[in-house]
Amino acid sequence: MKKIVIIDDSPSVLQLTKTRLESAGYLVTAFNDPRHFEPAKLDTQDLIMVDVNMPEFYGDDIVSYLREELPVPVPIYLFSNISESELEKRAKDCGADGYFCKTLGLETLIESVRLIVGA
Amino acid sequence: MCENRHSSVAALDPQMRDIFFSEVAHVLLSIETMLQQPTCDWQLRSVFRVTHNMTGAAQLLDVSEVWLPTHALETLLVAMLASDRQPTQKEQVLLQQGYDLVRCSFDAWRANELVPPPQSYKDRVEKYIDSLKSMDTAKQAHCDTEMNQSGQQEESQ
Numbered sequence: 296m297k298k299i300v301i302i303d304d305s306p307s308v309l310q311l312t313k314t315r316l317e318s319a320g321y322l323v324t325a326f327n328d329p330r331h332f333e334p335a336k337l338d339t340q341d342l343i344m345v346d347v348n349m350p351e352f353y354g355d356d357i358v359s360y361l362r363e364e365l366p367v368p369v370p371i372y373l374f375s376n377i378s379e380s381e382l383e384k385r386a387k388d389c390g391a392d393g394y395f396c397k398t399l400g401l402e403t404l405i406e407s408v409r410l411i412v413g414a
Numbered sequence: 415m416c417e418n419r420h421s422s423v424a425a426l427d428p429q430m431r432d433i434f435f436s437e438v439a440h441v442l443l444s445i446e447t448m449l450q451q452p453t454c455d456w457q458l459r460s461v462f463r464v465t466h467n468m469t470g471a472a473q474l475l476d477v478s479e480v481w482l483p484t485h486a487l488e489t490l491l492v493a494m495l496a497s498d499r500q501p502t503q504k505e506q507v508l509l510q511q512g513y514d515l516v517r518c519s520f521d522a523w524r525a526n527e528l529v530p531p532p533q534s535y536k537d538r539v540e541k542y543i544d545s546l547k548s549m550d551t552a553k554q555a556h557c558d559t560e561m562n563q564s565g566q567q568e569e570s571q
Binding site for chain 2: 314348401
């Protein structure tokens with residue numbers, strides 16, 4: 296079973312995304328506070344999704360941090376509802392592998408995740 | 415890429431629907447509380463966070479009937495937070511109108527009734543934000559003029 300980590304401060308967004316990804320067959324670990332995960336334990340994940348606008352952190356900074364701390368490369372994607380052009384730029388600048396637009400909905404997200412990590 | 419798609423209540427997975435309804439109830443209550451005491455800064459920040467969360471949840475579920483008005487309200491809250499001062503009467507009126515619109519839109523969508531269009535409110539918020547920007551520009555121009563005048567006076571002395 297493919298493993299996915301989501302980092303997002305919104306409890307409802309976390310719950311909705313986790314529930315839908317799990318129903319699609321993924322094993323999901325959700326964090327609503329970036330301080331609660333240990334990068335060293337994320338190296339067995341197949342995908343990491345990071346929200347951009349959180350109260351105390353920007354997802355971009357977390358991605359940059361993870362890029363340095365993760366012992367092995369894991370695909371990291373920004374996950375936000377900011378405009379797609381800004382999201383694309385921020386993903387590129389922070390070294391993320393790509394981005395997911397919340398505005399496109401959960402079904403589009405599932406399709407994108409399948410393309411990235413497989414079913 | 416903000417497509418205007420729609421999800422009906424009936425089409426939602428019951429578990430997802432419950433999560434969303436719970437979120438909406440929480441947000442509406444937070445805004446109601448703040449409207450009773452709109453001058454409190456921490457409440458404004460807190461309401462911005464929950465409104466932002468509700469926009470995200472509604473977007474994930476493709477409920478444009480709810481996320482479009484909520485996003486307009488969120489835009490107003492961002493401008494209010496950036497101004498770093500007590501909310502004006504105009505802002506309080508816009509907050510109340512935003513709350514009313516979000517509540518009506520959610521209730522109508524849930525009852526599968528006609529949802530009020532958010533464009534008029536969105537236009538009012540954008541117009542208000544433009545007026546804030548014009549005020550900032552005028553204030554900056556005034557400061558620049560004063561600084562130039564004081565510089566010229568110092569030079570002549």
